[in-house]
Amino acid sequence: MSALRRALARVRSFFSKPPLDADLEAEIAAHIDLAVEENIQRGLTPLEARSQALVRFGAVDTAKLQQREARGIVKLDILLQDLRYTLRSLSHDRGFTLVAILILGLGIGANVAVFSVVNTLLLRPLPFPNSQQLVWIAPPPSKCGLSCATYSTDAYDEFRSGTRSFQDVTGYFAFSSADNLSLRIGNGAPIPATSIDVVANFFQLLGVQPAMGRTFTADDARNGAAPVAILSDSWWRRQFNADPNIVGKAFDMNGQQTTVIGVLSQSFDFGAVFAPGTKVDAITPLNLYGPARDYGNIITLIGRLKPGVSLAQAVGDSAAVAPSMCWNNKRPSSCGDYKDSVVPVPLKDYVSGKLRRSLIVLWSAVGGILLIACVNLSNLLLARAAARIKEFAMRSALGASRTRIVAQLLTESLILSGAGALCGLALAVVLVAWLRHQGAIALPLLSTLRIDGTALCWTVLIAIFAAVFFGIVPGLRMASGNLQEALKDCSAGSGQGRRHERLRSILVVTEVALACVLLVGAGLLLRSFLKVLDVDLGFQPQRAAAIKVDYDDDAPTREASIQKRTAIFQQVLARISSIPGIQAAGISDYLPLGHNRAWGTPFPKGVKRPEKTPGSPLVYVVTPGYLRAMGTGIRGRDFTWDDGPRSTNVVMIDKAFAAYLAKYANWPNGEAVGQMLDTGGDGSRIVGIVDDVHEETTEGETGWQIYYPATQNGPNGAQLVIRTTLPPATLATSVLTALRELNPSQTAAEFRPIQNLVDHANSSRQFFMMLVASFAGLGLLLAAIGIYGVISYSVTQRTQEIGIRMALGASRSNVVGRVLYKTLRLAVIGITAGAIASLLVSRAIAALLFNTAPDDPITLAAVVLLIGAVALFAGYIPARRASRVNPMVALRNN
């Protein structure tokens, strides 16, 4: 109790020093006066009385110090003293302070921003309650795209009722395309939006609560249920002006009065988790038992494990149920289709697992930057220390202990890194806010990016690390110096100065080596990126664009529907082709690098199919002219408008699929054109062989494709693709106007250059490449500053020597040459060390490279040349200054 009281009193007195000191002063004065008085009464002379009183009192300062120690917190006093002193000395050296804080701010800022990304994508759990229970259920990766990663209604039902490890299983319709929803308010033009159909229990399973209203119930997804929708937070704000009374209102969506039953909270963004880089405006219930029942594989599966059930148990459970799952219960032959194709993986792995390696590389790169920044600061501090060596020698001669001096230097580092951390944090906030709004980058969870408590802790941690790291070398150096030598050492070229310089040179070499490693990494990633851009995609994205076309082909019979659709498509294409500047136009239901689907693997008629095929070709239902508009080559012939419902069915397949089939079929000369494929019914004649198209990724292997004519099959929507002679964007309005003329209810759908699809597919690679490259650039800049600092310092130190040389006849170019030689020597040592290190490091990032060897000589050579050039430039500035030294002035001036 009394101890606590005392502690509080001590803290209190720490903050009220001046009055307490004055009080003590007065008390001591009174003490002496009382003593003097008593001594005089005892008969001493006033002088004797006073000296006697002082002797009995003892040392006044010691008494004061003891009292202060007893009353306050002395350690803190010393710290404050150090702090004040540091602030004063730093404010004298403003240039140094600014540079130091800037360097640290860049290093720490980059680190905190990247840490936030890593934290969001890798470390933090997904933004759902008990998210570790969530699993993504899909087959191992295969060739047939989304169709093989999805399940049919019957399969879903069997899985849901057959397994025991799951609390529940949900899913969503995987084949929604962008702008699939057309909203009409009043008589205005239809507004395009994107919606996703989810199984009714989707939100309950994820544990997502709406911000307003309710989520779906099973009734919303029944046959004949009234149409309902849940809006995303951003669409609600953007399109409905954040109407607080929106729940219960009905709007015309896709021609149906649809009631808004809820608005999602800002924290749940469907696209951020399940479809990175896309925006989802509305969520609608998926009626599994309506027409969807016969669509085949359409839903993805997401499960929530029961508490205590391990992933391995769930995997076993799923594998046991898989053989009894049927593609369609009415077709017993389809039962067992899903054998080995139902594997739960943690949802988190599905969402961000692929990025793990890239993120770790990014994290290391940014760590490298911090290291370089620290080394650079160490270097700056050493230079400063060299200038202050006498000050410290003096302080130590006056009795300052070594710990006190090191503590003083560490205080300085801590203040610098604290200020640097604040700057860095501000920088990180800006970076993170910018990243959060990069909706086009196909990275998951980007919209949930923020600087949280963990990131703040991280900031503090690295700030302290930085302080200790860059403060310790100069600190120890300073404290270990020989006093006498330090006091004497004022002339250039003496022992201490030279040792200092050697240490600084080592630091600079380290910096150059680190920058070299970063640059090689960035160079390899850049080269990979260029290689990816160079990939022959099988289509020409330049000068092509796509827009979604709305059409209505409802008709009582299939044939009537085909005729109606054919007429519409023909009309559209004729009208669009007449627009000046349009070279070619065609329609497909899906575009490469977007959604896709498969309809199984058709084999040539009469050929026995192997038990297992490596995948299925992706299906595109297209009009004549589509492939020409995409810039994809055809051998044989394209579809024509005469390939109608009554003529022979025709298909086109890609080269790789044709080559695969040729292995089984006994085709003359292996020629596929003209052969029949068993696509059901009478089969289809292959009329053309098409270039392989990168339909899923730009850098992966191409799969197989099969093209069906829209005049014989039902497409799933229509994407009009045009090829132009002008930049595609200039035609956006005329194309939309033309479509509107033909169909007044055509939505103002987005006019998307095909290049955007490619860019989107490359965006995450580009994102990482850009970040690593900017870090490498930063590293190079810091290394250049380091070189400049050291050479410049050594030139200053040697002004006299240079003066003597020049007086003895050395030419200017001679002086410049000597300085540059010194620079080059540092650079060469650094580059050599860096090149060796980068050979080791690049092995670690080999998996991230595309068609680029980890020891790619071109990259290495380019990096070596770049660093060499930058180093020479950094050395040339002081070299030039050295050559301008006036020998007379230099010799006189000491």
Place this chain on the structure above:
Amino acid sequence: MGESKLDLLQGTLDLMVLQTLAAIGTQHGYGIARRIEQASGDEVLLNQGTIYASLVRLQQRGWIDAEWGTSDNNRKAKFYSITRSGRKQLEKDAAHWQRLADVMGRVLSMSPEGNLP
């Protein structure tokens, strides 16, 4: 300054101050220091200045109170007085010291044969 003066043990000064204040009531720093010197028969080596660290310690613990006042001969000085919790503490500490002194006395009076008296 005889060589026979006692160096004060840590903590003993605080106890002496408490006892002094308990015995003579309100007193200023100089008075307390003088009383301790007198009571110890000038046996204690006391730099009078050291008393102020002890006083502030006791005050922070709430065992003594302090107030500026005027002395008999009209001088301003800070007067200290013992508080109730100070008296309790004094009782405890004095008992403790008594026991320690007893034990020390008995141990030191051990005869060479090792028998206790």
